[in-house]
Amino acid sequence: MSSEFLQDGPLVVALDSSTTSTKAIVVDAAGNVWHTAKRNIQLHTPAMDEYEHTASRWWETSRDTIAEVLSKLSTQDKDRVKAIGITHQRESFAPFTTDGTPLRRGILWLDSRAASQIERYGSAHIHELSGKPAGVTPALYKMIWVKENEPGVLEGADKVTDVLAYITFNLTGRWAASTASADSLGILDIKRFDYADELLDIAGLRRDQMPDLVPPGSVMGTLKPELASEWGISASTPIISGLGDGQAAGVGAAAVTPDVAYLNLGTAVNAGVASHDYVYDPVFRTLVGGVPGDFVFEVVQSSGSYLAGWFRETLGDPKLLGEPDPELDAAASEIPPGCEGLITLPYWNAVQSPYWDAIARGAVVGWRGTHSRAHMYRSILESIGFEMKLNLESIEAGTGTKITTLRAMGGGTRSELWRQIMADTAGVPITLCAEDEISALGAAVVAMAGIGAHGSGGVEQSAREMAHFGITVEPNMDLHEQYREVARVQRKLYPQLKDTFQELYQLAEKYPSSRPESPQAEL
Known part of the structure; x- marks a missing residue:
């Protein structure tokens, strides 16, 4: 011990x-x-x-x-x-x-x-x-x-x-x-x-x-x-x-003030900040916070590490069965930001923030014969960063407070490439949480506060006493400006494809696929 x-x-x-x-x-x-x-x-x-x-x-x-x-x-x-x-x-x-x-x-x-x-x-x-x-x-x-x-x-x-x-x-x-x-x-x-x-x-x-x-x-x-x-x-x-x-991940990261956001690079990617006041907004969802009486403003993107894993499993090295691929990361690291004109709309599982469109689909735009698997992989990672930057700007507008730090957790933080891309696209330092099971730690913080382990300071005090952090990834602000230009192009895609997604949804409803598994089997 x-x-x-x-x-x-x-x-x-x-x-x-x-x-x-x-x-x-x-x-x-x-x-x-x-x-x-x-x-x-x-x-x-x-x-x-x-x-x-x-x-x-x-x-x-x-x-x-x-x-x-x-x-x-x-x-x-x-x-x-x-x-x-x-x-x-x-x-x-x-x-x-x-x-x-x-x-x-x-x-x-x-x-x-x-x-x-x-x-x-x-x-x-x-x-x-x-x-x-x-x-x-x-x-x-x-x-x-x-x-x-x-x-x-x-x-x-x-x-x-x-x-x-x-x-x-x-x-x-x-x-x-x-x-x-x-x-x-x-x-x-x-x-x-x-x-x-x-x-x-x-x-x-x-x-x-x-x-x-x-x-x-x-x-x-x-x-x-x-x-x-x-x-x-x-x-x-x-x-x-x-x-x-x-919300538990935010508490485990001691993200209990509006200027500090949690960033969970998990199956989905979400980020949020604490707020004493109730606000509802077209982009973020408002949740009950871990601090009694407080709220959390949270943005969510369903296609997070799920999408990176989908790529590795479907188009990567079949021997790795979708697990992280150091060779793919290394190849994608050599691709310049913006992926030489390849841009992704990462809506494989529909889109939540900022559009909340249940029938939206993914798209990859700009293919040329010189593009490779590494280009597409990096473009996927960049696209998640572009979406997050747009969403964080909406949270800041809702709280009236500038986000100065992102505290990150989740399996995606293990990728040096992806966490640097997220810092560069956001333009904000990302501090990694030391504990892998950060949501469980958040539940532990609330439990400790519930038994008064840290006195009368409540959840906020217990969070500060129990949070642990690792390295901080600083953004490259020159690349941040370059990414802002690429993001402006990427943000035009959804409005231009929205009607197309509706037509594809109607076709899928008209010609549904059949699956052998029954939803009522094996309760």
């Missing part, structure tokens, strides 16, 4: 149930991660644009990872475990019976089956009420899809919940969710921190189907005695109300 680990004081277990896996960590009050455990979750794609999980895996993987990290502690250190905190993949949901049996697979945040529902129901009023622009991520529109296409599934459910509430039920026996987790479903009146009856009605839901709402950092319940006995920790261990993984 490292000598830096605190040998006294509280420990917390933090859980992060994400799109591809569930992770658990044990953390001390200085933010040192003692142990980690991970279990993968299979991603099901029953049809084009449909992404699902077997919902029971949310709990099974949580149970197993918590058991594993606790098994690595001595009996004495198990006595120091004072809380369990949770973060989760946002917007994903499933219907359940009272005893927690899933009634269908969980529908995930990146699922874009509800394009028709978004077009028919999306409105400025719903945006203002929920804080969420109409798009593929809020669960509201996919709930409407289920109501219209699978009659009886939602109506017959005892509970319809996000991932965090289902895990909480299995830990405590209480159906409860955090306002900072359930908010991402898009069915809350965000300014009131409560469910909106109007939105529940649109989704085909009832209040009695909803879990109780608890502010982040508050106790949702105590651990079931049988789990406490099995894991060797106190039966009075509180389960602390957590938050969605995006």
Whole structure:
């Protein structure tokens, strides 16, 4: 055990149930991660644009990872475990019976089956009420899809919940969710921190189907005695109300003021800042923050490291199975910025910020015979940077505060090429977070604040005490100016192709593909 680990004081277990896996960590009050455990979750794609999980895996993987990290502690250190905190993949949901049996697979945040529902129901009023622009991520529109296409599934459910509430039920026996987790479903009146009856009605839901709402950092319940006995920790261990993984990443990075943004280079790329005031905007989505009473302004781009991975798997070295390719990175590093006239529109999974168009598609424009795989790969990375710069400018307009630092996390930060491109396109220094499981660390911060581990300073104080950082990537401002010219051209593509995307969507609806997998199989 490292000598830096605190040998006294509280420990917390933090859980992060994400799109591809569930992770658990044990953390001390200085933010040192003692142990980690991970279990993968299979991603099901029953049809084009449909992404699902077997919902029971949310709990099974949580149970197993918590058991594993606790098994690595001595009996004495198990006595120091004072809380369990949770973060989760946002917007994903499933219907359940009272005893927690899933009634269908969980529908995930990146699922874009509800394009028709978004077009028919999306409105400025719903945006203002929920804080969420109409798009593929809020669960509201996919709930409407289920109501219209699978009659009886939602109506017959005892509970319809996000991932965090289902895990909480299995830990405590209480159906409860955090306002900072359930908010991402898009069915809350965000300014009131409560469910909106109007939105529940649109989704085909009832209040009695909803879990109780608890502010982040508050106790949702105590651990079931049988789990406490099995894991060797106190039966009075509180389960602390957590938050969605995006907000949690910001808390783990101590991005708790409007001038410091978090930048998550994960499956999706998102960035956000904290705000004391509620604002809704066409570009960013407004979320309930990890600090009780606060909000987060967040931009999201679905095609993040997913898109880089797609390229490597589809067009890269087949022996690497989509894993990072140092040779490809090296070749792309030799390509000049702007990729000699090759520009990408990175909307492989539709587009969220800034256009929120569920039927948008990707495009690569400017091909010449002299372009190579390395040109396209670099163009993809640059395009994500161009989109992020545009989105960050909108956040700054919403807060009235200039962003001076980006604190980055996620698998994409391991690419020296990509993180430099992101710094150069943004024109802002990027400081890397030292902890890999940054969302889990954010849940640990909220849990520590919930038990008063750092005094009365709340989540902000706990975040500053527990965050750790690595190198800072400085932007090349000469390249930044060059990228601004390329970005001006790139930003013309979506308006010019919008009608084309509509025609392609209509053709896809007219001639749908068939897939052998049924969405009702293997609950």
